[in-house]
Amino acid sequence: MxxxxxxxxxxxxxxxxxxxxxxxxxxxxxxxxxxxxxxxxxxxxxxxxxxxxxDMYNSNNNNHNQQQQPQTSHTSTSRSSDYSAGGDGEPSGTGNKWASRLLKECARAISDKDSSKIHHLLWMLNELASPYGDCDQKLASYFLQALFCKATESGQRCFKTLTSVAEKSHSFxxxxxxxxxxxxxxxxxxxxxxxxxxxxxxxxxxxxxxxxxxxxxxxxxxxxxxxxxxxxxxxxxxxxxxxxxxxxxxxxxxxxxxxxxxxxxxxxxxxxxxxxxxxxxxxxxxxxxxxxxxxxxxxxxxxxxxxxxxxxxxxxxxxxxxxxxxxxxxxxxxxxxxxFSSTRHDFVKCFEECLRFYTLYFEMLDECFTATSNEKLMLERECSRSIVRVLACDNDQDKEGECExxxxxxxxxxxxxxxxxxxxxxxxxxxxxxxxxxxxxxxxxxxxxxxxxxxxxxxxxxxxxxxxxxxxx
CATH class of the missing domain: 3.40.50.150 (Vaccinia Virus protein VP39)
Known part of the structure; x- marks a missing residue:
């Protein structure tokens, strides 16, 4: 019919x-x-x-889980472009995927347990990241949270906090x-x-x-x-x-x-x-x-x-x-x-696949929504829970909820x-x-x-x- x-x-x-x-x-x-x-x-x-x-949560609660995490800088796009993320003299805001390079390097440092490099890269990402900037700044902001949780073994606590905030502010x-x-x-x-x-x-x-x-x-x-x-x-x-x-x-x-x-x-x-x-x-x-x-x-x-x-x-x-x-x-x-399944016991490979997928998703949102869309911001924030869940929570030990x-x-x-x-x-x-x-x-x-x-x-x-x-x- x-x-x-x-x-x-x-x-x-x-x-x-x-x-x-x-x-x-x-x-x-x-x-x-x-x-x-x-x-x-x-x-x-x-x-x-x-x-x-x-899952949505109020922008007023954005820093609810930041007491033991690096304070995400609400840096403007113009400020982040002053940084050279790759160390090659190129500005970071010119579409050269600086976030991907820095994030992958940080993931490898965490896998190698190189504490000096971890601290340096987390600091650098914190300076460049912003949930209100361009696509690279947003990816840096949300993946920074997951990397910090992985490095400090605070993923389960962060995930539960994000979930609780989302549930309290959810309305039909x-x-x-x-x-x-x-x-x-x-x-x-x-x-x-x-x-x-x-x-x-x-x-x-x-x-x-x-x-x-x-x-x-x-x-x-x-x-x-x-x-x-x-x-x-x-x-x-x-x-x-x-x-x-x-x-x-x-x-x-x-x-x-x-x-x-x-x-x-x-x-x-x-x-x-x-x-x-x-x-x-x-x-x-x-x-x-x-x-x-x-x-x-x-x-x-x-x-x-x-x-x-x-x-x-x-x-x-x-x-x-x-x-x-x-x-x-x-x-x-x-x-x-x-x-995120076959790679779950290899943190670097899992991280790279997670970053690949969410880069596609964030770029799609950027092109489909207007730059100032509140709905786009809500959808991006919803991803934070999944990213933390995949990268910073031990699903083999956590039986309290569902995996990702x-x-x-x-x-x-x-x-x-x-x-x-x-x-x-x-x-x-x-x-x-x-x-x-x-x-x-x-x-x-x-x-x-x-x-x-x-x-x-x-x-x-x-x-x-x-x-x-x-x-x-």
């Missing part, structure tokens, strides 16, 4: 919960043809539904505005939503009872467009049960409001709907088949967005086997393209092929993704997986940044 986002927006904008049935019957579409799963433009989506996964309204702005300027998150929704709709087409198990921290931003597509099926509208697995406290705090909005939106669409939340877990590895309450007459889809990387490396195989035991019609996996061990699409393909068979994304789904990317500025593209891999890649300036795949038993 080809359902244009413009038509959905127009039909549903003026609707009310009591008009859900009218909305469904007003669209005469053929059964089993393609459902377009493009999200609404952000302005239209704001009127219906929105939420966010991004500010989060909503942030995610909408991010989706407006970048397909980083919507790429995975569109591709996964397309695979789920095709796998569950014609089924009367659907059960989607959502293991992610995306706060259900993925599901409104899927509900709209279900509402336009020309046969009996299926019953949808959505089970959301939540582990992060920052997500738990807004799930009541998310639940109310989801139920209201389902009524608006005329889709019989049941919403369940599983929130008593410390980490996803504790999830069991029994807790999910899957019934024999339900067609099951398991949706994992940024979820598998938060599972301990040694527990991933068992979790994937548990997914198989559910008898799912499809399992969708979306992960960012970085390897990403793997590349090729690595996930190897793992998942041990239990599942890959599902090829249809041409219709690929077309929907391409149509999505046309909404954004030049630089974004869709790429097919290489040989012996599966799935689709979102690329930014020819660098793969997000991977999506679909699987079946």
């Amino acid at each position: 080809k359902l244009s986002s413009a038509k959905v927006s127009k039909e549903s904008k003026g609707a009310s919960p009591s008009h859900g049935g009218h909305h469904k019957n007003s669209l005469h579409l053929k059964h089993r043809s393609h459902h377009s799963i493009l999200p609404l433009p952000p302005v239209d989506a704001l009127e219906q539904w929105s939420s966010v996964t991004v 309204d500010s989060a909503r505005k942030l995610i909408l702005k991010f989706q407006e300027v970048s397909p980083w998150t919507t790429f995975g939503h569109v591709a996964a929704n397309g695979a789920i709709l095709e796998a569950l087409d014609g089924e009367p009872k659907l059960h989607i198990i959502d293991i992610s921290n995306t706060l259900c931003t993925q599901w409104p467009t899927l509900l709209e597509a279900l509402a336009t099926r020309n046969d009996d509208t299926p019953h949808l049960k959505l089970t959301v697995v939540v582990t992060a406290n920052i997500v738990r705090s807004v799930m009541k409001e998310i639940s109310q909005r989801m139920e209201k939106f389902a009524r608006l669409m005329g889709v019989p709907f049941e919403f369940n939340v599983i929130s008593g877990l410390n980490h996803i590895g504790e999830l069991t088949k029994e807790a999910l309450g899957v019934l024999e007459d339900e067609a099951v889809a398991v949706n994992c967005i940024g979820a598998l990387r938060r599972v301990d490396v040694g527990e991933r195989a068992a979790l994937i086997q548990m997914f198989r035991s559910l008898g799912p019609k499809v399992v969708t996996v979306v992960e960012e393209e970085a390897d 061990r990403r793997e590349r699409g090729s690595q996930w393909s190897e793992r998942l092929k041990e239990v599942f068979s890959p599902v090829r994304f249809s041409d219709d789904v690929a077309d929907d993704v391409k149509a999505l990317l046309k909404r954004y500025k030049a630089g974004w593209a869709l790429a097919q997986a290489h040989q012996n891999e599966t799935g689709l890649y979102l690329t930014w300036k020819e660098e793969a940044v997000v991977w999506v795949s679909a699987w079946k038993p």
Whole structure:
């Protein structure tokens, strides 16, 4: 069923919960043809539904964790350009990647336990870094924090402080505005939503009872467009049960409001709907088949967005086997393209991969947002927790929460092929993704997986940044 986002927006904008049935019957579409799963433009989506996964904290709390850390200098770009970071006489603010050179040198000094060099480089980075400067200054600021924590073995304490600050200042309204702005300027998150929704709709087409198990921290931003597509099926509208697995406290705090909005939106669409939340877990590895309450007459889809990387490396195989035991019609996996797993016992290699990935991310934010964007600053600050988690926390010893061990699409393909068979994304789904990317500025593209891999890649300036795949038993 080809359902244009413009038509959905127009039909549903003026609707009310009591008009859900009218909305469904007003669209005469053929059964089993393609459902377009493009999200609404952000302005239209704001009127219906929105939420966010991004952890934020107030700029007033920026130095909350700096008592035992070097005071980050709020140096202007012009001041930092007076320094020659590479020692070669070139100014540091001329795009010669001074931050990367200094940061890598500091990481090697920490690995070598060269205390004199560590102190010198940390001091130099502290003088040059600023969260309000150019891309190099920002990278220096956030990676300086992680390097200091690694050098002083204070990573766990810093991570907990950053988490606590983020949780205290998190609000649904500010989060909503942030995610909408991010989706407006970048397909980083919507790429995975569109591709996964397309695979789920095709796998569950014609089924009367659907059960989607959502293991992610995306706060259900993925599901409104899927509900709209279900509402336009020309046969009996299926019953949808959505089970959301939540582990992060920052997500738990807004799930009541998310639940109310989801139920209201389902009524608006005329889709019989049941919403369940599983929130008593410390980490996803504790999830069991029994807790999910899957019934024999339900067609099951398991949706994992940024979820598998938060599972301990040694527990991933068992979790994937548990997914198989559910008898799912499809399992969708979306992960960012970085390897913090195979390098986890080599600090320098892990640091270089982490720096490579976040340099891409920060440069993307710089190009997609305006220079003075508060949303960009919030997204950059959210990265600080992940960077500290990856580089300065011992995940092998810390069992209190989730890890941050990403793997590349090729690595996930190897793992998942041990239990599942890959599902090829249809041409219709690929077309929907391409149509999505046309909404954004030049630089974004869709790429097919290489040989012996599966799935689709979102690329930014020819660098793969997000991977999506679909699987079946």
